[in-house]
Amino acid sequence: MIGRLRGCLIQKSPGHALIECGGVGYVCAISLGTYGALPEEGREVILQVETLLRENDLSLLGFATQEERQLYRLLVKVDGVGPKLALAALGSLPLADLLQAIRGRDVKTLCRVPGVGKKTAEKLCFELSEKLGGLGGLEGLAGTAGPRDAWESDLRSALTNLGFREDAVLPVVAALKADRPPLAEAIRRSLKALQR
Numbered sequence: 001m002i003g004r005l006r007g008c009l010i011q012k013s014p015g016h017a018l019i020e021c022g023g024v025g026y027v028c029a030i031s032l033g034t035y036g037a038l039p040e041e042g043r044e045v046i047l048q049v050e051t052l053l054r055e056n057d058l059s060l061l062g063f064a065t066q067e068e069r070q071l072y073r074l075l076v077k078v079d080g081v082g083p084k085l086a087l088a089a090l091g092s093l094p095l096a097d098l099l100q101a102i103r104g105r106d107v108k109t110l111c112r113v114p115g116v117g118k119k120t121a122e123k124l125c126f127e128l129s130e131k132l133g134g135l136g137g138l139e140g141l142a143g144t145a146g147p148r149d150a151w152e153s154d155l156r157s158a159l160t161n162l163g164f165r166e167d168a169v170l171p172v173v174a175a176l177k178a179d180r181p182p183l184a185e186a187i188r189r190s191l192k193a194l195q196r
Contacts, residue, residue: 001051002026002060009045012038014091017062019045028062029083032091037064052083061087068095078127080120089113100153102128108160152177155186164194 005028007021014035017028028047030038039045047062048069061083063069068090075086089098092113101109102124110121152173159169172193176186 002049003051004046005049005060005062006046007044009039009041009043012041017045017047019047019062026060028060029087030062031068031087033068033095034062034064035091063090065095071095071099074128075124078120078124080123085113085115085120088115097153104157105129106157109166112166151180151183151186154183155190158183158187159190159194162191168194 005019005021005026007019007026009017010020010025011018012035014032015029017030017035017038019026019028028049030047034047047064048066050061050063050069050072052059052061061072063072072083072086072090075081075089076083081089089110092098093101093109097109100106105125107118107121107125110116110124111118113121116124155173155176156166156169159172160166169190172190175193176189180186181189
């Protein structure tokens, strides 16, 4: 079983990375999040790897971090979530946002992942929200990114819970980031901007 690759990044695309290690080229399926973390082609790269062995198929999945691989392992344990859907989930939202959505049972945010409907989102929340609380490397990831991230995610959550669409909320939150007013004041100002 292959658990880690360290070598030269020969080629990368949003879905795959080709890494040469000791003269052998390994193709790994990757999430969009991992793709964004890859260096330029020709540079050294390290990927955490999950080896999938099926009847007539051996494939490798590559992850930029140990935390991403741990979350992948939890996602595929949920009934109805396969490797492809798990990679889509990891690529659709930043890792901290995905964790926060699951812990907070935010079905609406999880439904933004391609291939995840309401039923699957509810299943993810139900089966994983408790497990994520005590997971070693992931523990506190969504809540320890610093006050900046907490302020932003709290404001975004408050506004989306009030019924505003995420695409309308994001520019308003971005405009307030420079001032970073207290949350109550930020919500008041955001509501004013959104109702224009």
